[in-house]
Amino acid sequence: MDQTEIDALTVKGAKPKAAKGEPVPSAPKPPAPGPDRGTGQVPPDDPQGHVISELDAVTAVTERETNKVMDQLDLISSLVGTQQALITGVMQHPGAQDPSVQAAINQVMSAGKDIQNKVYEAMDLMQFQDITRQKLERIVHHLRQIHDYIVELLGTGLKSDTERPSISRTIASTGTVPDEKRVHADSVVEEYKRSQSKD
Amino acid sequence: MKILIVDDSSTMRRIIINTLSRIGYTDVVEGEHGKAGLEKLRQGGVEMIITDWNMPEMDGLEFVQAVRAQNASIPILMVTTNAAKEDIVQALQAGVNNYVVKPFTPDTLKEKIESLLG
Numbered sequence: 001m002d003q004t005e006i007d008a009l010t011v012k013g014a015k016p017k018a019a020k021g022e023p024v025p026s027a028p029k030p031p032a033p034g035p036d037r038g039t040g041q042v043p044p045d046d047p048q049g050h051v052i053s054e055l056d057a058v059t060a061v062t063e064r065e066t067n068k069v070m071d072q073l074d075l076i077s078s079l080v081g082t083q084q085a086l087i088t089g090v091m092q093h094p095g096a097q098d099p100s101v102q103a104a105i106n107q108v109m110s111a112g113k114d115i116q117n118k119v120y121e122a123m124d125l126m127q128f129q130d131i132t133r134q135k136l137e138r139i140v141h142h143l144r145q146i147h148d149y150i151v152e153l154l155g156t157g158l159k160s161d162t163e164r165p166s167i168s169r170t171i172a173s174t175g176t177v178p179d180e181k182r183v184h185a186d187s188v189v190e191e192y193k194r195s196q197s198k199d
Numbered sequence: 200m201k202i203l204i205v206d207d208s209s210t211m212r213r214i215i216i217n218t219l220s221r222i223g224y225t226d227v228v229e230g231e232h233g234k235a236g237l238e239k240l241r242q243g244g245v246e247m248i249i250t251d252w253n254m255p256e257m258d259g260l261e262f263v264q265a266v267r268a269q270n271a272s273i274p275i276l277m278v279t280t281n282a283a284k285e286d287i288v289q290a291l292q293a294g295v296n297n298y299v300v301k302p303f304t305p306d307t308l309k310e311k312i313e314s315l316l317g
Contacts, residue, residue, distance in 0.1 A: 066210045120305070123217055127302040130208040134253060134280050166258035174280040174300075179307055181282040181300035188287040189298050 055140050059133040066129040077119045084112050128176060134168050141167050200316070201226045201244045205236035205262060206251040206278070211301075215249060215278065218305045222312070233257025237265055245273070247315065252279035252290070260293050267294035274315040278303065 090096055091105050151157040168174070175181060202224055206212050212229050219227060228245065230236035232254040239245065248266065252259035263275055277295040281287075287298050297311050 063208065063210055067213070070210065070213050120217070120221065123214060124302075124305060126210055127214055130206075130211045131280055131301060133208065166253045166255060168253045168280050169283075169286075174282055176302065178302045178304045180302070182303070182307055184284075185282065185287055185298050185300045188284050189291065192288055192291045 051143060055136050055143075059136050062129055063133065066126050070123060070126060073119050073123050077116060080112050080116045080119070084109065087112070124178065127178070131174055131176060134174070137167050200224055200246050201228060203228050203230065203236060203239050203245040203248045204250075205230040205233065205248065205254070205259065207231050207254040208251070211251065211278075215308070218308050219312075221305065222309045224312070233259065233262030233265065236262050240266065240270075247312070248273060248275045249312075250275065250277055250295075252277060252281050252286070260290065263290065263293045263295055276311055276315060278308070 087105055087109055091102065096102065096105065202219060204212050204215050204227060206215070206229075209231075212231075216227050216229075219225070228239045228242075230239050233250075234257045236248070236250065237257075240248075250259045250262055254262075257265075259277060259279065263277070266273065266275065271294075275295045276297050276299060277290050278299045278301060279286075279290075280301045281290075282300045290298055296315050299307055299311055
């Protein structure tokens with residue numbers, strides 16, 4: 001998230017605080033839809049600058065930025081591929097047939113493969129973005145519930161806008177280590193399949 | 200072998216596509232939710248589906264049920280953050296053939312895909 005986006009969020013999110021003893025101000029207009037997931041910007045017609053909208057914006061920006069990192073990793077991967085092809089060409093050159101030269105070139109090839117594997121590992125680790133996004137969506141869900149409860153309790157203000165239809169109910173227990181839940185999932189699948197084959 | 204990937208996270212779709220290309224599957228179509236997935240399926244040629252669960256418009260479970268209503272045999276792998284036993288059972292009852300919990304390693308995805316394709 002760059003400074004312009006942070007500033008935009010801060011301005012949209014700024015809401016005049018009510019002085020002590022003053023009634024809680026009701027929302028002036030129906031809530032606007034959430035932020036554009038592509039840009040991460042809170043829409044300009046969102047008068048409330050909800051924390052909810054800000055969290056939504058954060059997830060949108062992290063998704064976009066993660067894709068930028070993925071673009072760079074793709075580029076590195078492609079450059080390593082080009083390098084490997086060039087080295088293969090060098091290996092076939094008559095002047096590179098000396099065993100010591102061939103050994104050195106093989107070492108360079110091997111280092112290139114290591115880089116490629118590390119690039120793939122880094123790409124796979126980007127799954128954290130999706131998991132973090134879903135964890136934030138769960139928090140947003142709870143915030144909406146608290147918001148709506150308070151609105152109902154005070155009899156003033158508007159309930160929150162429509163929430164995302166499908167939110168993980170169990171994201172809080174989702175791990176961040178790859179394959180952390182694999183044994184558990186596999187055993188449930190096996191158990192289910194066994195029970196089906198018995199029937 | 201054309202594989203349909205349905206996930207609302209563009210990052211996750213890229214990761215799955217990347218893993219698939221590393222294991223030799225490069226013919227891939229994408230959908231960002233269940234409705235888009237059904238549309239891609241209607242266009243034909245899809246031989247396997249990898250789908251997320253939590254998505255807007257139409258979630259993975261509804262998507263799987265809709266697919267199964269018209270195609271009983273296409274292999275479906277669900278890749279999701281939902282790890283509770285009751286979720287896994289619900290997905291299997293809806294018609295998924297196997298289940299992967301995020302985050303996963305490429306080896307796990309490869310193994311599940313290969314076992315589904317037999």
